[in-house]
Amino acid sequence: MxxxxxxxxxxxxxxxxxxxxxxxxxxxxxxxxxxxxxSAADIVAALYFKHMNVYDDPHDPRRDxxxxxxGHAVLAQYACFVExxxxxxxxxxxxxxxxxxxxxxxDMMTPxxxxxxxxxxxxxxxxxxxxxxxxxxxxNSRVYVVLGDGEISEGQIWEAAMAASVxxxxxxxAILDKNGVQATDAIEKVFPIPDLKEKWAAFGWHVxxxxxxxxxxxxxxxxxxxxxxxxxxxxxxxxxxxxxxGFAEGKAKYHNAALSEEEYQQALRIIxxxxxxx
Amino acid sequence: MELLNPRKAYGEALVNLGTTDENIVVLEADxxxxxxxxxxxxKFPERYFQVGIAEQNxxxxxxxxxxxxxxxxxxxxxxFSTGRAYDQIRSSVCIPKLNVKICGSSAGFSDYxxxxxxxxxxxxxxxxxxxxxxxxxxxxxxETTKIMEAISKYNGPCYIRINRNDMPVFTDPDDEYYxxxxxxxxxxxxxxxxATGIMVSRAVEAAEMLEKExxxxxxxxxxxxxxxNIEALKEYTKSVKGIVTAEEHSIYGGLGSAVCEALSNSRxxxxxxxxxxxxxxxxxxxxxxxxxxxxxSEDIASRIRLVxxxxx
Numbered sequence: 299m300x301x302x303x304x305x306x307x308x309x310x311x312x313x314x315x316x317x318x319x320x321x322x323x324x325x326x327x328x329x330x331x332x333x334x335x336x337s338a339a340d341i342v343a344a345l346y347f348k349h350m351n352v353y354d355d356p357h358d359p360r361r362d363x364x365x366x367x368x369g370h371a372v373l374a375q376y377a378c379f380v381e382x383x384x385x386x387x388x389x390x391x392x393x394x395x396x397x398x399x400x401x402x403x404x405d406m407m408t409p410x411x412x413x414x415x416x417x418x419x420x421x422x423x424x425x426x427x428x429x430x431x432x433x434x435x436x437x438n439s440r441v442y443v444v445l446g447d448g449e450i451s452e453g454q455i456w457e458a459a460m461a462a463s464v465x466x467x468x469x470x471x472a473i474l475d476k477n478g479v480q481a482t483d484a485i486e487k488v489f490p491i492p493d494l495k496e497k498w499a500a501f502g503w504h505v506x507x508x509x510x511x512x513x514x515x516x517x518x519x520x521x522x523x524x525x526x527x528x529x530x531x532x533x534x535x536x537x538x539x540x541x542x543x544g545f546a547e548g549k550a551k552y553h554n555a556a557l558s559e560e561e562y563q564q565a566l567r568i569i570x571x572x573x574x575x576x
Numbered sequence: 577m578e579l580l581n582p583r584k585a586y587g588e589a590l591v592n593l594g595t596t597d598e599n600i601v602v603l604e605a606d607x608x609x610x611x612x613x614x615x616x617x618x619k620f621p622e623r624y625f626q627v628g629i630a631e632q633n634x635x636x637x638x639x640x641x642x643x644x645x646x647x648x649x650x651x652x653x654x655x656f657s658t659g660r661a662y663d664q665i666r667s668s669v670c671i672p673k674l675n676v677k678i679c680g681s682s683a684g685f686s687d688y689x690x691x692x693x694x695x696x697x698x699x700x701x702x703x704x705x706x707x708x709x710x711x712x713x714x715x716x717x718x719e720t721t722k723i724m725e726a727i728s729k730y731n732g733p734c735y736i737r738i739n740r741n742d743m744p745v746f747t748d749p750d751d752e753y754y755x756x757x758x759x760x761x762x763x764x765x766x767x768x769x770x771a772t773g774i775m776v777s778r779a780v781e782a783a784e785m786l787e788k789e790x791x792x793x794x795x796x797x798x799x800x801x802x803x804x805n806i807e808a809l810k811e812y813t814k815s816v817k818g819i820v821t822a823e824e825h826s827i828y829g830g831l832g833s834a835v836c837e838a839l840s841n842s843r844x845x846x847x848x849x850x851x852x853x854x855x856x857x858x859x860x861x862x863x864x865x866x867x868x869x870x871x872x873s874e875d876i877a878s879r880i881r882l883v884x885x886x887x888x
Contacts, residue, residue, distance in 0.1 A: 453632075461630070
C-alpha cells in the first residue's frame with residue numbers, strides 16, 4: 299500500500315495525541331513508564347489508527363490483536379484507547395489509582411487490552427497461542443506484539459520465537475521497540491545482545507529493520523509482514539527512549555520516573571510545537 | 577481390588593472430550609508418551625501442539641489459545657508443569673482467569689525411579705496458593721475421567737494431579753460427580769481420615785487394620801483440594817474424636833494445611849501425614865518410596881492411634 303503525504307500527516311497527528319495522552323497520565327510528581335511508552339508512540343499510532351483492523355467494539359471478533367509484551371509501556375496503548383473511545387478520557391488522570399481501570403501493567407479489566415503482560419517475556423508466547431487459535435478458527439485476524447529490547451534477554455522469548463517458526467505463524471508480527479535503554483542503564487552497558495537481525499533470522503523469522511519513528515517506514519514494514527507467507531515477521535524498529543522530549547531522550551532515568559513541574563511544562567510546550575510542526 | 581491406570585484414563589478422557597468439543601486443544605512438552613496425550617495427538621493432530629521442551633512457553637501459549645476461545649490442556653510431569661512454569665501460570669493464566677487446564681502427570685513419588693528432580697512434593701501447594709485456580713487430585717482412574725468431564729465444562733484455570741501407576745478403584749462409574757464432591761469411602765465413628773490420591777487406599781487399609789483393635793475409622797476422599805468443600809468437611813468431623821489428613825505431598829501447603837485452615841476453630845486434635853519437608857529420591861518401586869517417606873497404611877494407623885491418645 300502506498301501512503302499519501304496527508305495519510306502520513308494524519309498518523310503523525312495521532313502520534314502527537316498519543317504523546318499528549320501519555321503526558322496526561324503522568325502529571326508532575328506521578329511516576330510512570332515515560333521513556334518506553336514514548337519510544338513506542340509512533341508504532342502504536344501506526345498500528346491502531348491505520349494498519350490494524352479495529353472496531354468500535356474492542357471485543358469485535360474480526361479485530362486484529364495488539365499485545366504489549368513490554369507491558370510497562372502500556373501507557374502508549376491507553377493513549378490510543380482513549381482516542382478509539384474504548385476508555386473514557388477522564389480515566390487518564392486515574393491511571394494506577396484504586397478507582398481507575400488503567401492498571402500499572404496491562405490487565406483485562408481495561409477494554410482493548412488483549413492479555414495480561416508485564417512479567418516480561420510472556421507476551422510473545424501469548425501471541426503465538428493467539429495466532430494458533432485464530433488460525434484454527436479460520437480467522438483472518440492478525441496478531442501484533444510489541445517487544446522491548448531489554449525484555450528479549452528473557453529466555454522464554456526465544457522459546458516462543460522457535461515455536462512461532464515451527465508453526466509457520468505468518469499471521470504473527472512482532473515489533474521490537476529497540477530503544478537501546480533498559481531499566482537501569484543503556485543496554486550496551488547492562489546486557490548487550492548483538493546481531494539481532496541475524497539471531498531472529500536464524501530462528502526462522504522474516505526480519506525487517508526500520509526507523510521506528512518514521513510512520514511511512516512503520517506502515518510499509520507492517521504491510522510487508524502481511525505479504526510474508528509461511529513464517530512470522532519481526533520488525534526491528536530503531537527507536538529512541540523518551541522520543542520527542544529532548545530532556546528525556548535516551549536516558550534510563552526516565553524509564554519509570556516522575557517529571558518535575560518544570561519538565562512537565564516543557565513537555566506541554568513540546569507537544570504544542572509538535573502540533574504546529576505536523 | 578480392581579487396578580486401573582489414571583494417566584491412561586486421562587489420555588482417553590482427552591480424546592473423548594475432544595471428540596465432542598472441537599475447542600479442546602492439547603499442548604505437550606515432549607512427554608506425550610508418559611502423559612498419554614499422544615492418544616489425542618493421533619486422533620486430532622491439528623489440535624495437538626508439540627512445543628518442545630519448553631514448559632514456560634507452553635503455559636503462555638495455552639493462555640493465548642484460551643484467549644481465542646479454546647480450552648487448552650497443558651501437560652508435563654507435575655514438577656515441570658507447575659514449578660517450571662509457575663510465573664507463566666500466575667501471570668498469563670491465573671490473573672486473567674483463562675480457560676487453561678494444567679496436568680501434573682507422574683505426580684508425587686509415582687515416577688519412583690527418576691528421583692527428586694522428577695518427583696513433586698510441592699505442586700499442590702504451588703497451585704493452591706494461586707487465586708482463580710482450582711486443584712484436583714483424583715483418587716483413581718474412574719474419578720479422573722469424571723473430573724476431566726467436569727473441568728472441561730468449567731471456564732477457568734484448573735490443576736489436575738495424575739499418578740503414574742495403576743491405582744485401586746474406589747469410584748463407581750455410575751456415581752454422579754460435581755466439583756467439590758468429597759466422597760465417603762468408608763464409614764466410621766472414632767476418627768476421620770481426609771486423604772487424597774494414593775493415600776486414600778492406604779487409609780482404607782489402615783481402617784481395616786484398626787477395626788480389629790476396635791477403632792472405627794471414617795475415610796473421606798478429598799479429590800477437590802480447592803475449592804475445599806468446607807461444609808462437607810465439617811459435617812464429616814461431627815461425632816469423631818480426632819482428624820488425620822494424608823497426602824503424598826509436603827506437609828506444608830497441601831491437603832493437611834487446607835484442612836487445618838478450614839478447621840482452625842475446631843477443638844479436635846489433627847495429625848497431618850505427608851512428606852516431612854524433604855525432597856524425594858530414586859527407588860526400585862513406588863511402594864518402597866511410600867514406605868521410606870512414612871506414607872504406608874501402618875503409618876496412618878499409628879497416627880490414628882496417636883490422635884486418639886491426644887483426645888483422651
